[in-house]
Amino acid sequence: xxxxxxxxxxxxxxxxxxxxxxxxxxxxxxxxxxxxxxxxxxxxxxxxxxxxxxxxxxxxxxxxxxxxxxxxxxxxxxxxxxxxxxxxxxxxxxxxxxxxx
Numbered sequence: 001x002x003x004x005x006x007x008x009x010x011x012x013x014x015x016x017x018x019x020x021x022x023x024x025x026x027x028x029x030x031x032x033x034x035x036x037x038x039x040x041x042x043x044x045x046x047x048x049x050x051x052x053x054x055x056x057x058x059x060x061x062x063x064x065x066x067x068x069x070x071x072x073x074x075x076x077x078x079x080x081x082x083x084x085x086x087x088x089x090x091x092x093x094x095x096x097x098x099x100x101x
Contacts, residue, residue: 020076027077033084036073040066 026032040046043066049059073081 020072023072024076024080027073027080027084030087033080033087036069037084037088040070043067043069045070 027036043062044059045063045066049063050056051059070081073084
């Protein structure tokens with residue numbers, strides 16, 4: 001029935017819009033950006049997944065999750081991705097400076 005299909009499509013569109021809004025909200029929070037950065041790191045997004053064993057498949061699965069999250073961020077709020085990366089770099093520089101002292 002067309003009405004039923006249309007209602008499902010409307011509901012799916014609303015769920016997608018809500019998910020997008022949730023991610024933008026999260027990325028607008030300093031704590032949220034830290035969380036997302038840790039998530040992307042745990043997905044080994046910027047590392048090779050090749051292990052020479054079946055572990056490669058597992059790592060590719062992790063990396064795929066990270067790529068999906070990153071794609072959503074770049075689509076919805078690319079300026080916040082750049083901000084998140086800058087904040088991470090600043091944290092990294094701060095921790096290196098602390099180790100030197």
